[in-house]
Amino acid sequence: MRGRFRITDPACLEVLRALSDVFGEDDIGFAVAGGMGVQALIAAAGLDHLLRATGDIDLVVSADDVRIVRALNQLAADRPELTVVQNPAAKNARVGALNVDWINEPSRARGIEQAWAHSVENARVVRVRKLDIPVQEPEVLLAAKLTGQKVRPQDQLDLAAVVSCRVPVDLNRLRELVAARPGRFELFEEIRMRVAEE
Numbered sequence: 586m587r588g589r590f591r592i593t594d595p596a597c598l599e600v601l602r603a604l605s606d607v608f609g610e611d612d613i614g615f616a617v618a619g620g621m622g623v624q625a626l627i628a629a630a631g632l633d634h635l636l637r638a639t640g641d642i643d644l645v646v647s648a649d650d651v652r653i654v655r656a657l658n659q660l661a662a663d664r665p666e667l668t669v670v671q672n673p674a675a676k677n678a679r680v681g682a683l684n685v686d687w688i689n690e691p692s693r694a695r696g697i698e699q700a701w702a703h704s705v706e707n708a709r710v711v712r713v714r715k716l717d718i719p720v721q722e723p724e725v726l727l728a729a730k731l732t733g734q735k736v737r738p739q740d741q742l743d744l745a746a747v748v749s750c751r752v753p754v755d756l757n758r759l760r761e762l763v764a765a766r767p768g769r770f771e772l773f774e775e776i777r778m779r780v781a782e783e
Contacts, residue, residue: 616708619643629711728762
């Protein structure tokens, strides 16, 4: 059964620390994306009450599959207490109690390929429980939540949480990133106004 954790849970931090260490040793750049990226921003802002549990870590990685697999093999050797089960064809691995999905091809980014292509170099480092975590830019995190087939309830919670963090967001850039999805920027603006009223 899949574990569900908040970023501040020891099991999650252990996996993030192990990934950071092994990627750092092999000079592989990465940025945490998706719901876990949102959680990193929330936790760094001290808003732990807004954290939600998730079962996976989405990473944008600046390496090919061979290097990623090699790094994960090294992680398994270095940290035997963290079971590592890889599925390179699906671009994911089970590391300890969490699923780790990697994105190393911008074409998997549903219409925001150019922004995703620069996610690693433009990552913002945030500190969560004494661990420095590179996180995808807020505009790209938000755009990914807004450009899916539908904006799920957990996506709306994540959008509101990022607004609550008061992380600077370039609204013009966000508008450009979601322009292909009519009504999505307006949805974000509604969420932003709702948070401001609370």
